[in-house]
Amino acid sequence: MKHEQIDDVKLFMNGKFVESERNAYFENINPFTNEVINYVAKGNELDIENAVQAAEEAFTKGPWGKMKLKERMAYIEKIATLIDENQEEIAVLESLDSGLPIKQTRNMISRAAENFRFYSRMVQTKMHGDAYQVDCEFLNYTVYQPLGAVGLITPWNAPFMLTTWKVAPALASGNTVILKPAELSPLSANKLAEIIQQAKLPNGVFNVVHGYGEEAGASLVQNEKVKAISFTGETVTGKTIIKNAADSLKKTSMELGGKSPLIIFDDADFERALDAAVWGIFSFNGERCTANSRVFVHKNIKQRFINALKRRVDHIVLGDPMDMKTEIGPLINREHYKKVMEYIHLAKEEGCEVYQGNIPKHLTKGNFVPPTLLLHAKNEMQASQEEIFGPVMSVITFSEEEEVIQMANDTQYGLAGYVWTNDLKRGHRVAQAVDSGMIWINAQNVRDLRIPFGGMKASGIGREGGQHAILEFYTEPKAIHVSLGNHPIPQFGKPNHKGGK
Numbered sequence: 309m310k311h312e313q314i315d316d317v318k319l320f321m322n323g324k325f326v327e328s329e330r331n332a333y334f335e336n337i338n339p340f341t342n343e344v345i346n347y348v349a350k351g352n353e354l355d356i357e358n359a360v361q362a363a364e365e366a367f368t369k370g371p372w373g374k375m376k377l378k379e380r381m382a383y384i385e386k387i388a389t390l391i392d393e394n395q396e397e398i399a400v401l402e403s404l405d406s407g408l409p410i411k412q413t414r415n416m417i418s419r420a421a422e423n424f425r426f427y428s429r430m431v432q433t434k435m436h437g438d439a440y441q442v443d444c445e446f447l448n449y450t451v452y453q454p455l456g457a458v459g460l461i462t463p464w465n466a467p468f469m470l471t472t473w474k475v476a477p478a479l480a481s482g483n484t485v486i487l488k489p490a491e492l493s494p495l496s497a498n499k500l501a502e503i504i505q506q507a508k509l510p511n512g513v514f515n516v517v518h519g520y521g522e523e524a525g526a527s528l529v530q531n532e533k534v535k536a537i538s539f540t541g542e543t544v545t546g547k548t549i550i551k552n553a554a555d556s557l558k559k560t561s562m563e564l565g566g567k568s569p570l571i572i573f574d575d576a577d578f579e580r581a582l583d584a585a586v587w588g589i590f591s592f593n594g595e596r597c598t599a600n601s602r603v604f605v606h607k608n609i610k611q612r613f614i615n616a617l618k619r620r621v622d623h624i625v626l627g628d629p630m631d632m633k634t635e636i637g638p639l640i641n642r643e644h645y646k647k648v649m650e651y652i653h654l655a656k657e658e659g660c661e662v663y664q665g666n667i668p669k670h671l672t673k674g675n676f677v678p679p680t681l682l683l684h685a686k687n688e689m690q691a692s693q694e695e696i697f698g699p700v701m702s703v704i705t706f707s708e709e710e711e712v713i714q715m716a717n718d719t720q721y722g723l724a725g726y727v728w729t730n731d732l733k734r735g736h737r738v739a740q741a742v743d744s745g746m747i748w749i750n751a752q753n754v755r756d757l758r759i760p761f762g763g764m765k766a767s768g769i770g771r772e773g774g775q776h777a778i779l780e781f782y783t784e785p786k787a788i789h790v791s792l793g794n795h796p797i798p799q800f801g802k803p804n805h806k807g808g809k
């Protein structure tokens with residue numbers, strides 16, 4: 309049964325909502341009921357071509373990239389205001405589509421609005437070049453110019469917020485955009501399109517093509533006119549995208565998977581470390597790229613910590629994503645649910661003691677996985693090495709600082725890390741030794757938007773956030789060299805006036 313109140317999802321192109329060229333649709337399933345919410349227009353290479361054409365024309369012929377900064381930023385700030393005004397509706401759509409608890413999606417939507425305000429400020433204050441006076445002979449200076457039509461490919465785990473991390477800097481710095489949202493969570497992307505339509509951005513500046521990754525996504529990556537691809541998703545998909553982008557030599561930005569360590573020394577603030585460890589893996593249903601899926605506990609506090617973890621897991625509330633009391637909702641779809649359950653079985657086979665919370669009896673239809681502890685885990689186990697992307701924590705014991713650093717780094721990933729200790733020197737030492745793009749000391753995952761976000765190793769290439777997104781990705785620095793006098797220029801082939809040829 310289709311959800312009555314939610315309209316089918318169309319593509320958004322050149323300022324209008326349209327059907328796909330082949331008039332094809334796919335089902336959008338509710339993770340809480342596994343019933344159809346609505347149908348989504350299924351874009352393919354023809355739709356991508358149309359959207360790219362619209363974006364390219366808007367860039368080359370339209371006013372967007374050339375308008376006065378204050379004017380463009382007024383549009384960006386208008387988008388932020390409209391997101392705030394529609395916060396509740398977007399949060400509901402997001403929870404319905406993704407299974408994320410409404411208490412968490414409300415916060416995500418507020419942050420999404422802030423992303424637009426932030427990039428308005430960033431572009432006005434940081435998107436400037438340098439000037440160098442070279443003796444009295446030259447002036448060298450740089451200007452930052454937008455790239456043109458850029459492709460943004462996003463995942464389903466925090467769809468609206470992650471999309472705005474890309475859309476806000478891309479548009480604010482003067483590019484035009486083709487967004488390919490995750491096929492499993494298409495609703496909030498169209499709400500953003502509606503908002504952008506309402507904010508009256510020039511046609512073609514922002515376009516959305518829904519569809520499958522291998523079809524719509526791959527066509528976007530391969531399109532010659534698309535100047536760059538910013539991607540967030542799985543590491544294997546990232547590798548494919550880099551290969552497919554090579555023929556048209558485009559810039560790519562990669563925000564990929566993780567298996568982040570949280571290290572707790574025996575002198576740490578026990579209760580705060582416990583709060584952070586539990587929140588870090590069980591928030592966003594465990595479908596969180598920076599989740600602390602590997603928790604390393606010092607042997608002196610191991611038993612106390614495990615007992616405390618078990619008590620928390622017993623009391624975590626699973627439920628309807630629309631209920632404000634829900635702490636964990638259903639996973640995104642049946643396939644992902646099966647994958648997570650297979651990892652839990654595998655962990656048992658590998659020798660872990662599996663300790664789980666309870667799923668209330670009335671929750672019979674959704675993709676619920678209870679909060680799960682993999683006790684007596686070893687770092688080398690498959691369940692501790694591969695990204696499970698669900699509410700599953702490996703708990704691993706350590707004795708020495710060097711040993712735990714070695715284990716923390718013994719993974720293909722390097723996205724985030726967390727260290728809990730009251731020894732100041734040790735905190736900094738460990739933070740510097742762990743190979744991850746981001747590390748928090750005595751803190752959960754909170755971050756100022758000015759600081760870079762991203763990973764090392766198989767967790768990514770490049771950084772989002774702050775000035776990095778605009779100066780290192782969405783613009784091209786152009787160097788302009790001006791001569792102020794008559795500097796020497798070699799005179800190849802000039803006839804010699806003293807009687808030469």
Ligand code: NAD
Nearest residue numbers: 462463464489490521525526541542545563564565566597
């Ligand atoms: P995914 O890689 O399956 O899909 C992401 C997007 O890529 C989707 O829009 C999909 O349609 C598209 N896609 C798939 N194949 C493609 C192809 N061949 N060409 C072009 N596009 C293609 O990832 P997911 O399952 O949606 O998201 C979960 C993953 O994202 C996890 O690994 C998680 O760690 C990662 N993630 C990383 C960050 C970060 O900032 N590092 C943030 C959130 C999620």
